[in-house]
Amino acid sequence: MNAADAPTRRALRLLGVVALVGILQVGFLTFVELDRMIRHRAAIASLEDEVQAARAEAEALRAIAERADDATFREQLARGQGFVYEGETRVVVLDGDRAP
Numbered sequence: 001m002n003a004a005d006a007p008t009r010r011a012l013r014l015l016g017v018v019a020l021v022g023i024l025q026v027g028f029l030t031f032v033e034l035d036r037m038i039r040h041r042a043a044i045a046s047l048e049d050e051v052q053a054a055r056a057e058a059e060a061l062r063a064i065a066e067r068a069d070d071a072t073f074r075e076q077l078a079r080g081q082g083f084v085y086e087g088e089t090r091v092v093v094l095d096g097d098r099a100p
Contacts, residue, residue, distance in 0.1 A: 067073040084090045 064077075082090065
């Protein structure tokens with residue numbers, strides 16, 4: 001072995017350690033970015049579902065609003081909420097399984 005070989009070996013070992021650290025860092029950053037991408041895609045899918053549900057609800061409300069001038073429809077809505085005309089008697093029927 002030559003005396004000049006020792007510094008070269010040390011330099012190569014140092015270069016190998018630096019390369020290994022770099023490879024580990026790239027691997028870690030790749031993992032972090034993949035995890036972030038998966039989480040973002042899941043969040044986006046969830047938000048898209050919420051938007052779709054909100055659009056469906058808006059469409060249902062729009063359909064109700066279109067019939068707002070219809071007296072019969074308004075009466076059905078009111079009766080569905082338990083309203084009765086003056087002089088009428090409201091009867092509430094309980095489910096037989098719940099009755100004491």
